């Protein structure tokens with residue numbers, strides 16, 4: 001299978017370096033955990049022998065498809081710099097992976113009926129509900145062959161109890177209690193996890209109409225958490241981690257993040273079923289300390 005117009009050569013070196021730096025501060029559950037990868041593996045195996053389309057360029061997903069001997073992997077993203085950055089941190093050889101510059105919500109006529117699986121890790125957070133969830137899922141439906149699967153990791157919001165401030169305090173106290181037992185590298189890794197955990201917790205009921213994220217509330221929580229961490233951990237290396245994960249990640253503007261909606265599994269499922277998918281949800285709350293779930297739509 002061949003597509004023209006692979007644009008993987010068209011990237012900006014400074015932007016690629018910036019993306020790699022951002023990634024160096026992240027840990028699961030923002031990066032996909034083992035439990036998430038195991039779910040994707042199950043779906044990829046069900047589509048074995050057929051091409052896979054990745055919405056985005058998540059290295060763990062492209063590597064997984066390569067590990068399973070997928071005959072063709074295509075990455076669809078509107079940012080060539082992301083693809084190039086992910087290619088550089090990949091574990092497998094991406095020389096056969098095709099990059100396609102495009103938008104998940106705008107159908108690519110050439111992709112019709114060509115894939116056994118369309119997969120995306122965390123992308124639904126970047127889409128408005130219900131319209132963009134629907135257009136991205138309808139596009140995926142069109143790209144699949146019969147029996148093909150549209151699989152994404154999505155996020156529900158964590159329970160409101162205990163409240164955010166109490167969770168924040170507890171996470172900081174847990175870090176303080178364990179840090180003396182860690183060597184310098186272990187302490188840095190634990191601090192990265194602390195900031196990632198806080199970031200995920202900041203999603204506690206920040207949703208309004210149509211599950212759209214209340215940007216002011218989300219920003220206030222992350223700002224407050226950063227202020228506390230800066231005061232308690234003034235060392236430059238820790239400060240940098242807190243700043244990157246709480247103030248800058250997916251947040252080009254201090255008042256407006258790139259994260260758009262947090263949709264619970266029931267509503268997510270209905271959107272896919274309206275399109276004609278048979279759905280399957282795997283709740284990963286127990287396995288992952290976050291509110292992750294994997295949503296699969298199977299084309300009949």
Ligand SMILES: C[S@@+](CC[C@H](N)C(=O)[O-])C[C@H]1O[C@@H](n2cnc3c(N)ncnc32)[C@H](O)[C@@H]1O
Nearest residue numbers: 056058077078079082102103104121122123126
């Ligand atoms: C897949 S998402 C979520 C993060 C992901 N879990 C990861 O591995 O980094 C991030 C990527 O989505 C891309 N993106 C977001 N919305 C998009 C859209 N509507 N069409 C194409 N690419 C999009 C961004 O350029 C970015 O590279």
